[in-house]
Each structure stands twice: as C-alpha cells, then as structure tokens.
Amino acid sequence: MSGPDVEVQVLDPRLQAWGLPRYQSEQAAGIDLIACLDAPLEVFPQAQAQLVPTGLALHMNDAGFCALIVPRSGLGHKKGLVLGNSIGVIDADYMAQCFVSVWNRNPTGEPIVIQPGDRIAQMLFVPILRPRLVLVDEFSASSERGMGGFGSTGVGSTPG
Numbered sequence: 001m002s003g004p005d006v007e008v009q010v011l012d013p014r015l016q017a018w019g020l021p022r023y024q025s026e027q028a029a030g031i032d033l034i035a036c037l038d039a040p041l042e043v044f045p046q047a048q049a050q051l052v053p054t055g056l057a058l059h060m061n062d063a064g065f066c067a068l069i070v071p072r073s074g075l076g077h078k079k080g081l082v083l084g085n086s087i088g089v090i091d092a093d094y095m096a097q098c099f100v101s102v103w104n105r106n107p108t109g110e111p112i113v114i115q116p117g118d119r120i121a122q123m124l125f126v127p128i129l130r131p132r133l134v135l136v137d138e139f140s141a142s143s144e145r146g147m148g149g150f151g152s153t154g155v156g157s158t159p160g
Helices: 014-018 073-079
Strands: 007-010 031-034 041-043 050-059 065-071 081-083 088-090 097-104 112-114 119-127
Touching (some): 014 050, 031 050, 041 050, 065 073, 065 081, 065 097, 073 081, 088 097
Antiparallel strands (some): 007 050, 041 112, 065 088, 065 119, 081 097
C-alpha cells in the first residue's frame, strides 16, 4: 500500500553513508530518524531536553496529513531516552530541518550517550481531519457519558 509523495531534502551528506531513513520492515509504521551530530551527545538524567538535528527537511504540501516524531520503543523502555515534548508534530507546510527533542527520564545515573549516526526516534505519517468548529449554546444531542469529566468511566474492567 502506498501513500502520497513526500519530498525529502538531505541536509547532511553523512546520511548517505549512515543510510537514509527508511522503513525497517515491510509493515513498519515509522521510519527511523538518525542523529546528525558532529560529536557524541551526553544527555544527563533530568537535565533540560536537547534538540538533535535529523539532517532532513520535508515538504508534504498536503493538509490531509502530517508527520509525528515518536520515541523508539527500546530506547525509552530500556535506556530511559524519551522525547522532551512527548511527541513532535511536523505540519504539512513546515519545510525546515526536522529536529528531535530528547530527554533522559532516569532519576539518577550515567548520561545516555547519543552517537553521530544513531537511530534515535521514528517518524510516522498520519491523516489529519480538520473539522469546521461550530459555536453553540447547547449541544444538539447527548451521549451516554454526558458531562462526566476526566476519569468518569472508572478504572476497573467492564463485566461481561
């Protein structure tokens, strides 16, 4: 299955040697993003998030989708390297270099070292709905949940 074309500019020629970002398997959801650093980067526990260049710029030019930058599962679970902003959104009209915000969530310990050329995050392309927002004084219908707030459906399992 193929999607729309995305124009990609390689801003860092080292990507040619390290390997251009690509899907790592036939059914992978995201492409791995590579740290285009000039030297190893130490990310200390609980320190301020740092931006890592990817060496790529995109041009999607279609408001029907966007790119999301998300963590690589193993780095977050095994090492504690997560995204400083939880998830990165690349809008269809953004054309500058993409960066990955990294943060070491570990409470203490050694820094996580990112080497130039390491795969540090992944990029997913997802469809976007842009509904028309209609201001109302009252909703036109009700729902089963109604005005139940945050956590109002409970945490236990549902019988049956």
